[in-house]
Amino acid sequence: MPNPNYRYKDGKIMVKMDGSWIEPNFKRYENIKPIGEPGANGVVIKGTHKITKRNDAIKIWLPRKRNGKYEIREQQYLAEIQKISQLNDPRIAKIYDAWTEKGCYCCSMEFIDGxxxxxxxxxxxxxxxxxxxxxxxxxxxxxxxxxxxxxxxxxxxxxxxxxxxxxxxxxxxxxxxxxxxxxxxxxxxxxxxxxxxxxxxxxxxxxxxxxxxxxxxxxxxxxxxxxxxxxxxxxxxxxxxxxxxxxxxxLHDIINDPKDLYEYCRYIAKGLYLNMDYFYHKVSGKNGQKLEKFTNVMFGSLEDEMYEDCQEDINKTEMMTFLSLFVYFEEIKKILSDGKIKEEMIVKYINDRYFSEHKKIIDIINTSDDLFEFHNTLTEIISDSEEVYSIELDLRMCMYSIIEEVYKGYLLHILRFLHLHMEELKHQKGMCDKLSRLSPVYCLNNGIVD
CATH class of the missing domain: 1.10.510 (Transferase(Phosphotransferase); domain 1)
Known part of the structure; x- marks a missing residue:
């Protein structure tokens, strides 16, 4: 359906703004004519630049209104266009210029003949x-x-x-x-x-x-x-x-070719929204031996994918260490809350040697909402940051062992879920910075003093 806010007649582009029809004046262009029908978001016209004689595509948008007010400011629009213009890829149409014209937002870009x-x-x-x-x-x-x-x-x-x-x-x-x-x-x-x-x-x-x-x-x-x-x-x-x-x-025998199976599993591990079970059945059906083969390679692929960015980068290694500890801590709290294990199992795994005269780690876990609260409580009890760091590294391994024990038979799926959660947290820069600062090694390397 044509957009009622745009029309082309007698060689003129007309735009409807606030109930009135206006004619944007493109002084730098000649031979102006529309390309296709106006869309919901605007209209695209073709024009020849008067100086360079280059044929450009020009997009015209009307700023959207909400509750009678324009949603964005001109500066916001121009800032976004500037960011897009810096994309240097032949598969992306180049942006040449952006401006406002009688209240319309305009952008000239590469004309693609296709x-x-x-x-x-x-x-x-x-x-x-x-x-x-x-x-x-x-x-x-x-x-x-x-x-x-x-x-x-x-x-x-x-x-x-x-x-x-x-x-x-x-x-x-x-x-x-x-x-x-x-x-x-x-x-x-x-x-x-x-x-x-x-x-x-x-x-x-x-x-x-x-x-x-x-x-x-x-x-x-x-x-x-x-x-x-x-x-x-x-x-x-x-x-x-x-x-x-x-x-x-x-390929017709992926499951029995080690190289193909490794590549296959790496793609599954990297594709965070892919259905792992679906792709297992695609190559192995219900064969138990093939399941074991697939599972073993899949475990390695998930591990490689989770820690791929950490190689030879101590800052990323420290961030990932505490990011995984944060996620394991969340999962242990959930396991306890759901009654899947008793506290005695956690005590069995956790090394208590640092706490002979203080609260037990299990008590701190129970009273802490998250890793940050746990860390703060631990720091109040033990003032030595190196000792706190050592305990938390040990705790990370213990918590992983508990997760292994609880999710026997389902570990691959829970690791997949935890990996996705870690990647989601990586997209929260503030969270990553906060987690990294729990590591004295990271703080020392980056000159951070709390």
Missing amino acids: ITYEKWLKENHDMNKRINILLEIFETIVFYQSQGIIHGDIHSRNILIDKDQQMHIIDFGTSSLSSYKEQSNYRENFLMYELVEKTLENKFDNQAFLLKKYDLGRNIEKYDDIRNAIPIFFSESVLCYLHIFFMLTN
Whole structure:
């Protein structure tokens, strides 16, 4: 449905603002004409720059209103466009300039002469060809998301394929027009999921993912709603899924080839939202020996993935040590609360040698809401930070042993869950900084004095 706030007549672009029609004056451009129909978020026009004679695409947005007030300020819009303009990737349409024109937000960008991905899919049915293009799309999505950018409207009409079969993502900036980051994330996740569905068609099995696609217009009511995802975790999971899809299509005995099985499990470990059970059954069925083989390699892959960033970086090692201790502490508290174990089992594992004249560690665990409170209480009892550090390292190993004992037969699944939780916490910079400061080694290396 055409957007009623835009119209093109007699060579003029007209925009409706606050009930009145205005004509933005693009002094630097000539030969102006619209490209396609106006969308919900604005209109795109093509114009020739008068000096450079370069053909540009120009996007015009109307600032959104909420309760009669504009949601964002011009500075917010320009700051976001500036960030996007610094993306240096040939698969992302370049941004040349941004400005406001009679209250409209405008942005000139590289004009890509090509067809939409939507149209390309209708003309190309070879699945390997589709997967290769989709891999490129999601490699690009992971790249821009890793720079802290959300596209906000990453559907098949905002991806162009040029005459050389090169892929380009266009029309960045939609998310900059919303003051609600969560809404942009929700839409990003939903549309990424749709790209996979539309590309793979009947080859796509939604059981491959832990998250599902529900109605975008409804409130989020289910824990497995794709909109709950961290966008870059989902885009990385899709990349891993596509590599696995390719392996399953072209290899016929993954479970019995050590090299292939290792690669297969590493993709599963890296794809945080992939369904591990689904991919196990894809290569082994109900064979018990194959389950043991898969489980052993999967354990190693999860371990490698969890600590991959820590190699030769003492600061990351210390952060990960206390991050994992924080998550183990949470899980032990939950285990105690659920009555899955008795305190005696924890006492059996915990080394009490430092506490002959003080409160027992089990008492401190019981009275502490989280690791930070535990650490503060321990520090009050023992003033020597090195001794506290030693106890907490020992406690981390003890807590892992308890988790192993409690979740016999399900350990692989609980480790998968804990790994996801750790990665979610890594995205909270304040939390990571706070956890790192629990380590005297980290503080010493970074000149931090409390």
